[in-house]
Amino acid sequence: xxQKTFSKYSDCPNKRSKSIIGSRWKPIIIYALRKRKIRFGQxxxxxxxxxxxxxAKCLKELEADEIIVxxxxxxxxxxxxxxxxxxxxxxxxxxxxxxxxxxxxYEMNQxx
Amino acid sequence: xxQKTFSKYSDCPNKRSKSIIGSRWKPIIIYALRKRKIRFGQxxxxxxxxxxxxxAKCLKELEADEIIVxxxxxxxxxxxxxxxxxxxxxxxxxxxxxxxxxxxxYEMNQxx
DNA sequence: ATTTGTACTTACCTTATGGTTACTGGTATT
DNA sequence: AATACCAGTAACCATAAGGTAAGTACAAAT
Numbered sequence: 001x002x003q004k005t006f007s008k009y010s011d012c013p014n015k016r017s018k019s020i021i022g023s024r025w026k027p028i029i030i031y032a033l034r035k036r037k038i039r040f041g042q043x044x045x046x047x048x049x050x051x052x053x054x055x056a057k058c059l060k061e062l063e064a065d066e067i068i069v070x071x072x073x074x075x076x077x078x079x080x081x082x083x084x085x086x087x088x089x090x091x092x093x094x095x096x097x098x099x100x101x102x103x104x105x106y107e108m109n110q111x112x
Numbered sequence: 113x114x115q116k117t118f119s120k121y122s123d124c125p126n127k128r129s130k131s132i133i134g135s136r137w138k139p140i141i142i143y144a145l146r147k148r149k150i151r152f153g154q155x156x157x158x159x160x161x162x163x164x165x166x167x168a169k170c171l172k173e174l175e176a177d178e179i180i181v182x183x184x185x186x187x188x189x190x191x192x193x194x195x196x197x198x199x200x201x202x203x204x205x206x207x208x209x210x211x212x213x214x215x216x217x218y219e220m221n222q223x224x
Numbered sequence: 225a226t227t228t229g230t231a232c233t234t235a236c237c238t239t240a241t242g243g244t245t246a247c248t249g250g251t252a253t254t
Numbered sequence: 255a256a257t258a259c260c261a262g263t264a265a266c267c268a269t270a271a272g273g274t275a276a277g278t279a280c281a282a283a284t
Contacts, residue, residue, distance in 0.1 A: 016217075023130075
């Protein structure tokens with residue numbers, strides 16, 4: 001049995017942020033929503049080659065974690081719009097920092 | 113076949129940072145090294161209940177990614193010390209931001 | 225009544241990450 | 255010669271995240 005004496009982190013303090021930042025698609029979704037509400041289909045197109053299943057699951061989880069909010073409209077055909085909560089907005093600069101870290105340390109094309 | 117037209121991110125611009133930040137243990141290792149060099153066994157104790165295999169693998173990968181440097185000493189019994197590179201140091205404030213985001217949005221004990 | 229558009233859901237499969245247990249190799253100490 | 259310390263390796267297994275392909279639900283248009 002290993003000791004935990006020196007570990008402040010044995011209960012994984014980064015697990016919430018990791019489940020978002022560490023996900024393949026969630027940072028992209030949050031970044032896409034940084035300036036405006038976007039509806040389901042449009043957001044899907046922006047995010048790119050994500051499967052419908054995973055896309056819907058990500059949105060549900062982000063909503064459950066109160067990172068995004070879902071608004072339904074009774075228009076026809078019905079639409080649903082997603083936007084960031086303040087908690088989600090607070091992640092944007094962190095995501096940007098990570099992207100900047102990559103741009104600095106690996107030669108990559110920066111988005112226009 | 114899905115279109116990539118709207119996606120600037122289809123080639124996953126966050127994949128490098130994600131492989132570090134999204135890992136279970138790497139952020140903890142980097143955070144532990146933020147102030148000083150630490151040797152293998154001591155670092156293992158600080159990180160906590162990580163298996164030996166995964167711990168060694170994380171260190172190798174972090175070294176290959178030039179996040180940490182490994183120094184061997186010919187002392188007896190031999191020792192190895194790990195420390196952050198500038199590239200690794202640059203990740204520390206981001207890791208701290210993520211931890212602060214968690215402390216703010218989820219009620220958790222902050223480390224002393 | 226059938227098709228179209230939007231927003232999903234279900235079943236099944238693959239791969240990556242991490243865990244468990246045991247073992248290696250070099251250098252003292254006893 | 256046997257044991258202990260330090261820094262790892264190797265073989266095998268479990269879980270979770272993501273991918274594929276197909277189907278569901280509702281309203282409106284034709």
